[in-house]
Amino acid sequence: MTSSNTHPAPVSPYLVLGASIVLPASGHVILGVPVRGLQFLFFMVILAWVTAKIAxxxxxxxxRHAxxxxIYALSILDAYKLARIRHARWAHNAAQGGDNSHGGSTPHT
Structure with missing residues (x-):
């Protein structure tokens, strides 16, 4: 018995964490929000340049590049948080059988 409400498992939060640590913004790309990763990269470069000038x-x-x-550390935390939230939502929906019995839809971030 398959349901049209079942979704495949999201990417592992640990994979996103590892990718974010190795290559900035890659965790956001894996999660499907590359613009957010690009924004983090932009501010990472800008703030590194500013602190290099005033250090x-x-x-x-x-x-010199603090x-x-x-911003690099914040981008790692952000990508991991998004991955954990998506995984927790998926696990919650899977545990409830994938049905939407409360009548409404869940908001997406």
Whole structure:
């Protein structure tokens, strides 16, 4: 018995996490929101450039580009959070048999 409401399992959150760590914005691309990943990349480059211009000359590489690393860390967390939410929604719907018995549709992010 198959239902038209069943959806395939979403991408593993751990795969998205690993991809995001290895290559910035790749987790967002895997999730199907490449524009969001591109926005993170844009601000990563801009803030890295700004902090490189205002950092003291004796600062380390990380210190000179701290703004970019901050956005990089936030993009990893964002991609992982989106993947976890999608996986939790899928697991919840699968546990309830995939039917939409409450009468409404679930909002999508």
């Amino acid at each position: 003291p000359p004796d600062a380390s590489f990380i210190g 703004g970019g690393f901050l």
